[in-house]
Amino acid sequence: MAVALSFSSPLRPTTHDDISSALQSCTSLKQAKQIHVCILRNNPQDAEHLYAKLLLVSTSLPSMSATALDYALLVFEQLEEPNIFMWNTMIRGYAGSESPKRTISFYTGMRERGMVPNNYTFTFLIKACASSNSSGPAVHAQSIVFGIPDSDVHVYTSLLNMYALGNVEIARKVFDRMKYKTAATWNSMIVAYTSRGGIEAAKELFDEMPDKNEKSWNVMVCGYTKIGKFDVARSMFNDMPLKTLPTWNAMIVGYNQASRPAEALSIFHQMQLAGVKPDQITVVSILHSCALLGALELGEWVRLYVEKRKLDRNITVCNAIINMYAKCGSIDKAMAVFKGMRERSLVSWNTLISGMAIHGRGEEASDLFTEMEAKRLMPDDITFVGLLNACAHAGLAGRAWTYFRDMQNVYGLRPKIEHYGCMVDVLGRTNQLDEAVNLVDQMPIEPNAVILGSLLSACRVRNDSQLGQKVLEKLVLLEPLNSGYYVLLSNMYASAKRWKDVTRVRILMKSKGIGKTPGCSSIEVNNTIHEFVVGDKTHLQTQEIYNKLGEISRRLESIGYVPDTSVVLFDLDEEEKAENLSIHSEKLAVAFGLLNNSRKKPIRVVKNLRVCRDCHIAIKLISQVYDREIVLRDCNRFHHFKDGQCSCKEFW
Known part of the structure; x- marks a missing residue:
């Protein structure tokens, strides 16, 4: 009987069975190399089987890297006559790597060596074509040349997935030609329709599908939430024969993406009553809901749950907690979570800087950035949006100009429309309307509604209704149904007691069917x-x-x-x-x-x-x-x- 050996031991497997058993439990490239040495030293019978297994292990490691794949290639190139299983193993490895295009050249080498591909070859090749967005039709033609029948469900499901990325009509033709279809095949076609807004066609297929599984229901529920048909999504959700954790998450995420956090929390409460335990996806989504609603008490409960389940070791979860505290008004607790993190990503720093900004703590946002620079962490566009907003809410116009210049001259980041919008906002809030107008005039890009909206707010601060009216005319052309712009102008007229002009704006809004967003x-x-x-x-x-x-x-x-x-x-x-x-x-x-x-x-x-x-x-x-x-x-x-x-x- 084969004995499991520890690789820290000086002992090494020597027989075929020992080596095969060691390969079975191999979990790292280092171990794979040690086993390779054992094969070379002992040259056991049926070494071809062991090399095939070594290739499979090397290309299937839990965290396969380019180094592992390169090593597998080195082993492969030493083989005199690799069989079709070995070729397919390498093709599968490249198809799932960061360089899927290399799969095609590997396939070409296989054909030059006279090796005839089989259905597994084409399944992996088509996956590579989908990942690299290249050579798909040519590989499809090759599968026909080599007689892969349309009854091969795996090859044709792969073809369907590949074509669905670019042309859903071709994908449907492949689907209709298939003699046999698995649940995965039906789901792939339904996903193809829902991802392109074809919800009705997806629903028709869903109704025809003989054996619906959990994914089938989830895809339809998500499809309806994406287009805003939440009543239909909720109805389907309620009709589902089985709701597992991914199902609940699909509804919660869908509501959040549509900025309907109250409904997301309602689903979460139902999920709790059903006895389903949240996972990382759930807690991140619910923390986002709490942030949108300012629901600090529920956010605190979620944090306690996170700590109990030890999910607080995950950076994404910690970032969501920081965001929740910042958006719920507890910026000091957000800072405490940040300081307690074992590791921080750029998102961690950006989230806290943005949080400091909306709380008007510009000095602390600046201190965070200084600390970030000291750690040699490169800022990005979002970092500077947060810093400029912090300056705006703290009235730090001079510092804002410094950051605006440094992002270009020091960090090589070209200002985007968001950064110009922040600067206009800074100048407007500090009563520098003329400077704000000059900046807009000198911008290398055409001002959008955000820029002009900030300028209109600056006009309100200065109570300059004449310039405000000119800005509004441009805004109306860009966003003719945005009630906020009309309300800003009305505010300026009202402040100046120009009631006739207020009435004129209200009549204009009524004639265009624009209603003022009710305060809530x-x-x-x-x-x-x-x-x-x-x-x-x-x-x-x-x-x-x-x-x-x-x-x-x-x-x-x-x-x-x-x-x-x-x-x-x-x-x-x-x-x-x-x-x-x-x-x-x-x-x-x-x-x-x-x-x-x-x-x-x-x-x-x-x-x-x-x-x-x-x-x-x-x-x-x-x-x-x-x-x-x-x-x-x-x-x-x-x-x-x-x-x-x-x-x-x-x-x-």
């Missing part, structure tokens, strides 16, 4: 997200919330607060304007938080739009009067209110 604010209490819109009266605690708003108004008025009615876009009397301001969604959310949150916990609110000037003033005073920390995330940044002050220092 959410707050998490006891792991439940509560949402409010302006004037909301649908909540179960509506009476208590409005009573609290009345109390807040009285207490603020007692210390001299006067509503800033200039932000109301309607030509109303002052009393009506003040009433309109008092029911903004963020004020409703803050009132709800005062009613339901423990005094020890900050009140955390997320708003989908930019917080208005009056709400900003009011919440500063609320933090002082009620001695509460309030964290508000709007569409631009975080505002940390405490003791009557805001972390933004008016750069918002």
